[in-house]
Amino acid sequence: MSASMREDKAARSQSLDAQRRAEGASADLALLRRQVAELESVVEAMWFLLRQLAPQTPEHAKLADEVERRLASYAEIADRRAGVCKECGRKVSLLAGRCLYCSPDVS
Ligand SMILES: [Zn+2]
Numbered sequence: 364m365s366a367s368m369r370e371d372k373a374a375r376s377q378s379l380d381a382q383r384r385a386e387g388a389s390a391d392l393a394l395l396r397r398q399v400a401e402l403e404s405v406v407e408a409m410w411f412l413l414r415q416l417a418p419q420t421p422e423h424a425k426l427a428d429e430v431e432r433r434l435a436s437y438a439e440i441a442d443r444r445a446g447v448c449k450e451c452g453r454k455v456s457l458l459a460g461r462c463l464y465c466s467p468d469v470s
Contacts, residue, residue, distance in 0.1 A: 388463045 364372075418422055445454050448462035456464045 384465065391463065 413423065413426070441456065445456055447453070448455050448465065450462060450465045453462060453464055455464075
């Protein structure tokens with residue numbers, strides 16, 4: 364096999380590999396979107412029930428404050444747990460454990 368044939372073969376193999384990773388990332392994204400949509404409807408249902416059970420009470424306001432506090436705290440934790448991909452330099456979540464764009468490893 365000539366050098367250029369070997370290069371062609373290596374390039375095809377890299378291309379297929381990149382395609383597989385892209386497909387995997389798309390599937391992960393679709394799953395995450397569905398999970399977020401499900402969680403949104405659960406949260407909406409809970410807020411709906413809460414308004415029915417305890418309309419405009421001080422507890423209602425306290426709960427809203429608590430939700431805000433937790434969201435802010437989660438954003439801070441997520442930021443602290445972010446790493447940088449060794450391959451592409453993109454910021455990636457260490458919770459995910461791998462770069463969605465290019466690499467199975469995160470530094
Ligand atoms: Zn990467």
